[in-house]
Amino acid sequence: QVQLVESGGGLVQAGGSLRLSCADSGRTPISYAMGWFRQAPGKEREFVARISRLGGTAYYADSLKGRFTVSRDNAKNTVYLQMNSLKPEDTAVYYCAADIRQMYTHYMNVASYELWGQGTQVTVSS
Numbered sequence: 001q002v003q004l005v006e007s008g009g010g011l012v013q014a015g016g017s018l019r020l021s022c023a024d025s026g027r028t029p030i031s032y033a034m035g036w037f038r039q040a041p042g043k044e045r046e047f048v049a050r051i052s053r054l055g056g057t058a059y060y061a062d063s064l065k066g067r068f069t070v071s072r073d074n075a076k077n078t079v080y081l082q083m084n085s086l087k088p089e090d091t092a093v094y095y096c097a098a099d100i101r102q103m104y105t106h107y108m109n110v111a112s113y114e115l116w117g118q119g120t121q122v123t124v125s126s
Contacts, residue, residue: 006118009120014126022079030072034079035113037096038094090122
């Protein structure tokens with residue numbers, strides 16, 4: 001199984017951008033559809049984005065579409081989340097996850113993903 005590690009989080013001012021990365025620490029190929037989720041203190045983990053195994057199809061939470069872009073580079077075995085025009089309400093721990101069971105119709109559900117990274121903190125201030 002892959003071991004997912006997120007990176008790229010940090011502190012950014014409102015309106016700024018960050019690019020998160022998700023890679024396998026053991027350099028095992030990530031050959032699954034991948035999801036990005038986030039969780040703010042005291043709130044449920046929520047769906048952010050999903051990308052298919054080859055990167056040809058992407059889904060986004062409606063509120064984030066247009067600001068966030070998910071992509072992947074399978075040659076580098078890495079999945080990315082580009083976050084633009086960040087707002088304070090985007091502050092959360094961001095997680096990447098692997099959909100091993102190919103739960104195409106339930107891509108927004110945390111239960112559809114079997115492997116999770118440790119998360120990376122994103123803090124947006126003004």
